[in-house]
Amino acid sequence: MGYSLSKDQFNSLLDALKKSYTVYGPAVDPDKGNYSDTDRITYKKINSFDDLVLDMKTYFSPKEIVYPVREPLFHFSDGSFFVPHIDEKKIAILLRPCDINGFDRLDTVFLKNGPEEDFYYKRRRKNIRFFMIECAEGFDNCWCVSMNANRTDMYDVAFRFGKEILADVKNEEFIPYLVGFPQTEVDIQFIEKNSIEVKVPEIGSISPESFDLEMWNEYTSRCIACGRCNTSCITCSCFTVQDVACGTEGRMAERRRRWAGCQLNGFTDMAGGHSYRSKNGEKMRFKTMHKINDFHRRFGKHQCVGCGRCDDVCPQYISFARCINTLSEVVAERGKNEQ
Numbered sequence: 436m437g438y439s440l441s442k443d444q445f446n447s448l449l450d451a452l453k454k455s456y457t458v459y460g461p462a463v464d465p466d467k468g469n470y471s472d473t474d475r476i477t478y479k480k481i482n483s484f485d486d487l488v489l490d491m492k493t494y495f496s497p498k499e500i501v502y503p504v505r506e507p508l509f510h511f512s513d514g515s516f517f518v519p520h521i522d523e524k525k526i527a528i529l530l531r532p533c534d535i536n537g538f539d540r541l542d543t544v545f546l547k548n549g550p551e552e553d554f555y556y557k558r559r560r561k562n563i564r565f566f567m568i569e570c571a572e573g574f575d576n577c578w579c580v581s582m583n584a585n586r587t588d589m590y591d592v593a594f595r596f597g598k599e600i601l602a603d604v605k606n607e608e609f610i611p612y613l614v615g616f617p618q619t620e621v622d623i624q625f626i627e628k629n630s631i632e633v634k635v636p637e638i639g640s641i642s643p644e645s646f647d648l649e650m651w652n653e654y655t656s657r658c659i660a661c662g663r664c665n666t667s668c669i670t671c672s673c674f675t676v677q678d679v680a681c682g683t684e685g686r687m688a689e690r691r692r693r694w695a696g697c698q699l700n701g702f703t704d705m706a707g708g709h710s711y712r713s714k715n716g717e718k719m720r721f722k723t724m725h726k727i728n729d730f731h732r733r734f735g736k737h738q739c740v741g742c743g744r745c746d747d748v749c750p751q752y753i754s755f756a757r758c759i760n761t762l763s764e765v766v767a768e769r770g771k772n773e774q
């Protein structure tokens with residue numbers, strides 16, 4: 436069902452929605468940019484159309500809304516424990532198709548990766564609705580088309596923000612909010628070509644020899660293991676678990692999980708001082724293989740959705756797109772030499 440709205444009508448829609456939903460979207464975080472006196476675009480609560488920033492990519496993805504950086508799992512004391520309550524109010528997120536596909540990858544990890552669903556992810560995720568922002572042109576540093584993540588039908592409402600605002604409503608839950616606005620045909624478009632194209636190696640073409648390629652050494656010297664690529668990524672889902680004393684008398688503790696990342700030092704540290712991957716090039720290799728090979732072998736789709744945020748945020752100007760393309764070239768060349 437399609438509707439046409441003016442900006443004022445969109446604001447009326449937001450006002451009506453806010454009684455039952457918290458609405459998040461891309462917005463300005465003043466003075467939080469990487470350089471002095473610069474802003475950062477990130478996900479924030481939206482109160483009106485003017486809060487929305489639609490012409491710039493967000494630095495962070497919206498995953499934090501469903502999967503917080505730090506989440507208490509339970510509190511415990513003297514043989515008893517309790518799980519903290521969360522705000523059960525429903526949440527609508529204004530986001531682009533790549534990020535909806537990113538949530539599909541998070542759903543896969545937290546809800547479909549073994550016999551048990553992740554309780555903490557599920558209790559937030561069930562309250563999430565996706566308000567897709569039509570993205571027919573993308574940004575300079577995106578390669579969602581190469582990752583087959585430019586399209587999705589996993590939205591509740593899709594919006595085209597132009598001179599007028601068009602809404603394509605898929606979830607009937609939202610029709611009562613739009614009744615009364617003019618109805619119209621809405622044919623939501625998806626980007627078909629990015630300025631960056633990435634060639635992902637064929638699944639099955641990565642051999643154990645790919646682990647020792649010279650290309651990984653470049654990242655050992657350039658990567659500083661800051662983990663920005665992990666924290667900005669919509670599909671990175673790793674966490675570590677900590678027990679932390681809390682309460683005034685120190686008789687209570689909180690078990691919490693907090694984001695971790697494969698590029699960070701210490702991520703693979705084990706008892707006895709061992710570490711699987713101590714060189715930063717080895718970490719890059721692991722991340723690359725996981726994003727564009729191993730996840731696909733297990734779930735039939737790439738984990739990376741080509742949002743390009745890892746390239747946007749890297750202080751060392753490391754391009755993950757270029758890394759994937761180089762790997763493809765090296766693997767293809769090696770295949771030719773073996774024929």
Ligand code: SF4
Pocket residue numbers: 664667668669670671726738739740741742743744745746755
């Ligand atoms: S690896 Fe980079 S491009 Fe791929 S989903 Fe993560 S941040 Fe986006």
Ligand code: SF4
Pocket residue numbers: 657658659660661662663664665698699748749750751752753
């Ligand atoms: S953002 Fe760049 S420098 Fe930082 S860990 Fe990732 S690849 Fe390394």
